[in-house]
Amino acid sequence: MGRPPASSPSRPLDRGLLPSLMGYALRRTQSAVFADFAATFATAGESLSPGEFGLLVLVDRNAGLSQMALARALGIDRSTLVPILDRLQARDLLVRRPSPTDGRTHALALTPAGRKALARFSRLVRTHEKRIASGLSTAETRTLIDLLERVRASARSL
Amino acid sequence: MGRPPASSPSRPLDRGLLPSLMGYALRRTQSAVFADFAATFATAGESLSPGEFGLLVLVDRNAGLSQMALARALGIDRSTLVPILDRLQARDLLVRRPSPTDGRTHALALTPAGRKALARFSRLVRTHEKRIASGLSTAETRTLIDLLERVRASARSL
DNA sequence: TATTGTTATACTCTATAACTATA
DNA sequence: TATAGTTATAGAGTATAACAATA
Numbered sequence: 001m002g003r004p005p006a007s008s009p010s011r012p013l014d015r016g017l018l019p020s021l022m023g024y025a026l027r028r029t030q031s032a033v034f035a036d037f038a039a040t041f042a043t044a045g046e047s048l049s050p051g052e053f054g055l056l057v058l059v060d061r062n063a064g065l066s067q068m069a070l071a072r073a074l075g076i077d078r079s080t081l082v083p084i085l086d087r088l089q090a091r092d093l094l095v096r097r098p099s100p101t102d103g104r105t106h107a108l109a110l111t112p113a114g115r116k117a118l119a120r121f122s123r124l125v126r127t128h129e130k131r132i133a134s135g136l137s138t139a140e141t142r143t144l145i146d147l148l149e150r151v152r153a154s155a156r157s158l
Numbered sequence: 159m160g161r162p163p164a165s166s167p168s169r170p171l172d173r174g175l176l177p178s179l180m181g182y183a184l185r186r187t188q189s190a191v192f193a194d195f196a197a198t199f200a201t202a203g204e205s206l207s208p209g210e211f212g213l214l215v216l217v218d219r220n221a222g223l224s225q226m227a228l229a230r231a232l233g234i235d236r237s238t239l240v241p242i243l244d245r246l247q248a249r250d251l252l253v254r255r256p257s258p259t260d261g262r263t264h265a266l267a268l269t270p271a272g273r274k275a276l277a278r279f280s281r282l283v284r285t286h287e288k289r290i291a292s293g294l295s296t297a298e299t300r301t302l303i304d305l306l307e308r309v310r311a312s313a314r315s316l
Numbered sequence: 317t318a319t320t321g322t323t324a325t326a327c328t329c330t331a332t333a334a335c336t337a338t339a
Numbered sequence: 340t341a342t343a344g345t346t347a348t349a350g351a352g353t354a355t356a357a358c359a360a361t362a
Contacts, residue, residue, distance in 0.1 A: 209352085320362095337343085
């Protein structure tokens with residue numbers, strides 16, 4: 001499996017089978033898209049991760065849901081969610097209210113400031129999405145999302 | 159931007175605009191594929207991350223390269239690389255040799271055990287890739303990789 | 317002076333296990 | 340007993356800043 005030694009300092013590396021792997025393309029693209037997302041927000045003087053954006057949208061569209069329900073929807077453990085909500089709550093974007101019907105759960109909701117911020121964030125996400133899709137036609141973008149969803153369906157959870 | 163409150167405990171959540179976002183599909187698919195990768199290795203009694211696999215392939219195909227060159231190829235900081243190499247070296251998969259020509263750098267190489275392990279790992283990766291691509295035709299898989307690369311090219315680095 | 321590798325430090329994301337309040 | 344949220348803890352991945360050795 002070895003190859004002749006690399007020598008000249010700045011020759012592009014041999015990546016072997018990596019470029020033919022879907023997982024490799026997925027990981028590298030996701031990393032670049034993540035960086036573009038962060039850059040878009042930083043340029044606008046805002047700070048938010050893709051995960052936080054998804055969380056805010058979910059809470060906005062499903063006000064009153066519990067932390068367990070949200071963790072399930074996000075595919076993360078309930079303990080992982082705690083510090084994330086702490087941070088968003090400290091930024092006054094979201095509140096944990098006592099549930100009127102079940103003393104064990106919290107009813108999550110956006111604050112008025114959170115709803116206003118989400119509107120701004122959504123505009124930035126649209127800008128970001130437009131740039132990352134700028135090399136693709138509308139049909140190709142739809143094809144890409146469709147293929148990604150089909151791959152996701154084939155990956156086993158375990 | 160609000161919606162009527164969520165009530166029934168197990169109704170699928172409203173995800174708003176999320177399903178139309180390429181970044182969202184990318185993130186969820188990447189997460190599922192990562193889990194499938196881990197499950198494939200765990201089932202075979204092996205333990206390796208996608209990033210470690212990529213690193214091993216790069217070192218195998220470019221024996222003698224320095225940590226700086228490797229960090230650049232991986233798109234991570236040189237300080238991030240240190241504990242990763244420590245771990246791989248502790249597993250006897252890879253060695254840092256003194257460079258014969260530059261006293262500041264290390265010449266990275268796989269150990270014989272590392273080459274043998276990489277052959278096993280590559281077979282597992284093929285199994286994994288076959289499963290995640292099982293819902294796609296060969297042409298669709300190639301299209302997906304091509305579209306991903308084009309998206310990556312459009313994302314700005316900053 | 318500049319570069320390479322390392323260390324110290326910090327932050328985020330992730331999980332498991334154990335605790336508490338409530339059902 | 341079982342569930343929801345929290346805390347303590349740990350590991351991986353990421354970074355910046357400062358340092359020693361070498362160029």
